[in-house]
Amino acid sequence: MKVLYAIQGTGNGHLSRAAEVIPILKNYCNLDVMVSGRQTSIDLPYPVTYQFGGLGFTFGNNGGIDLWETFNEARLLRLKQEYASLPVKQYDLVINDxxxxxxxxxxLQKVPCIALSHQSALLEPxxxxxxxxxxxxxxxxxxxAPSYDRIGFHFESYNPRxxxxxxRKGVRMQKPFDKGHFTVYLPAYDPHKLASYLETVxxxxxxxxxxVPSKQQWNNDVSIYPIGNESFTQSMVNSRGVLCGAGFETPAEALFLGxxxxxxxxxxxxEQxxxxxxxxxxxxxxxxxxxxESIGEIRxxxxxxxxxxMDYPDQTQQIIKEIFNRFEVVKDSIGVMQGTRSSIHSVSDF
Known part of the structure; x- marks a missing residue:
């Protein structure tokens, strides 16, 4: 069975999760990997068959998305060319994050596609x-990123889907310790601006x-580090607390570590x-x-x-098995839907 695992490259969370999923997926199929988007600070430790610009979001420096830069990077004509050139017909199944x-x-080509993402969970009532x-x-x-079926991730299992x-194994295998510092990861903020605010606490x-390209010592109490999986993990594992965005992976890991x-x-x-x-x-x-104005709340x-x-058991093997169990149902459903314009999960979700 030939499978394409397609991953969103904006932010670090999708690629971090993919690094745990890919080795298990490889036990079940002939696997190719695709990544689109470039707003990430980590590398995927597996070969990538397809790399596209995609349609991502550009982080700003004041706590939000840089809409102007996102619009400039959109290039809708390129996006159309990318999805026209991607040979999805070569695959029995596309797993989509x-x-x-x-x-x-x-x-467009009626190829089985099952979503496996945190965003999928947000469509559940x-x-x-x-x-x-x-x-x-x-x-x-x-x-x-519409799909024919979906499996979601969230901070709690709100339903069986x-x-x-x-x-990450690099987090799961760690023994948490409190060395007294607080770890900060807010990619939508200028780190130097954050340092100027937090030094007042x-x-x-x-x-x-x-x-930042390398470590910077702001003062005796504030240090700025470049984003890296290992250095960030060690900082978080040994921290007293974590100040971060309301994405998914980092808050989940902080909850797991207590x-x-x-x-x-x-x-x-x-989403956030x-x-x-x-x-x-x-x-x-x-x-x-x-x-x-928010320094008082932070203090x-x-x-x-x-x-x-939170107790988050390792369910990755079970999740992969469920994807392949659902494949035949999705495949049969697409056969029934041929000639219609709707997909199973692109309408009536709200």
């Missing part, structure tokens, strides 16, 4: 979502990870706003932004003792 090129190629209507955010989740997070040591956690959802990013809301239900604190958070811990 929120990757738009392969998703739309499968829709049992998942706690931010109150109110965000039509654009829901539209993106629904149509950015949702699994708890895939924790006296008596606290901060290890900030951001887009670290005090404060999340800052990206501005205008529906909803993640922060779900984390609030677990007792995790969130703030809207990092700025001089209070550093002084609190509560740190919820």
């Amino acid at each position: 929120f990757e738009p090129v392969s998703a739309w190629a499968c829709q 049992e998942v706690p979502l931010l109150p109110g209507q965000d039509f654009l955010g829901k539209f993106v989740l629904k149509y950015y 949702i699994y708890t997070p895939v924790i 006296k008596g606290i040591k901060w290890e900030i990870f951001g887009r 670290k005090k956690l404060l999340v800052v959802p990206m501005k205008g990013q529906y 706003q909803s993640n922060a809301f779900a984390l609030n239900q677990l007792g995790v604190q969130s703030i809207s932004s990092v700025k001089p 209070e958070w550093t002084e609190r003792d509560d740190a919820p811990q």
Whole structure:
């Protein structure tokens, strides 16, 4: 059986999860890997068969997405050429982690595509979502990378289609320790601006990870490091707490390690706003932004003792088996749908 595993390359979380999934997938099939997007700071330790520009999002420096740069990078004509050139017909199945090129190629050519992503979980009605209507955010989740079936990841298993997070072996095998510092990972902020804010929280040591070429010692209490899997993991494992965005993998790993956690959802990013809301239900604190006015809240958070811990068992093997169990159903469904315009999970999700 020939399978294409297509991965979103914006952010580090998708590639980090893929590094755990790929070796297990290889035991079940003849596997090729595809990545689209370039907003990442880590490398995938496996050969990549296809690398595309895709349709990603560009991080800004003030807590949100740089919409102008994202628009400039969109190049819709290139995107159309990419999904037209991707030979999905060569594959029996495409497993898709929120990757738009392969998703739309499968829709157009009626190739079985099963989503395996955190974003898939947000389409399930049992998942706690931010109150109110965000039509654009829901539209993106629904149509950015459509699929014929889906398996999701979230902080809790809200229904049988949702699994708890895939924790990296480099984190799972660690013994947490408290060396007194706080680890910071907020890629949508300028790390030097973060340092200028956090240095005002006296008596606290901060290890900030951001887009810098080498380690920078801001002052005695604040250090800035380039983003790297091993250095970041060691900082987080040995931290007293983690201040990070409201993405998925980093908060999940902090919860698994039992670290005090404060999340800052990206501005205008529906997925992160909803993640922060779900984390609030677990007792995790969130703030809207990092700025001089929020330093009081950050200081209070550093002084609190509560740190919820989650037990996330390794279910990766079970998840891969479920994907292949669903394959025949998806394949048969596509046969029934030939000549129609709808996919199983691209309509009526809300």
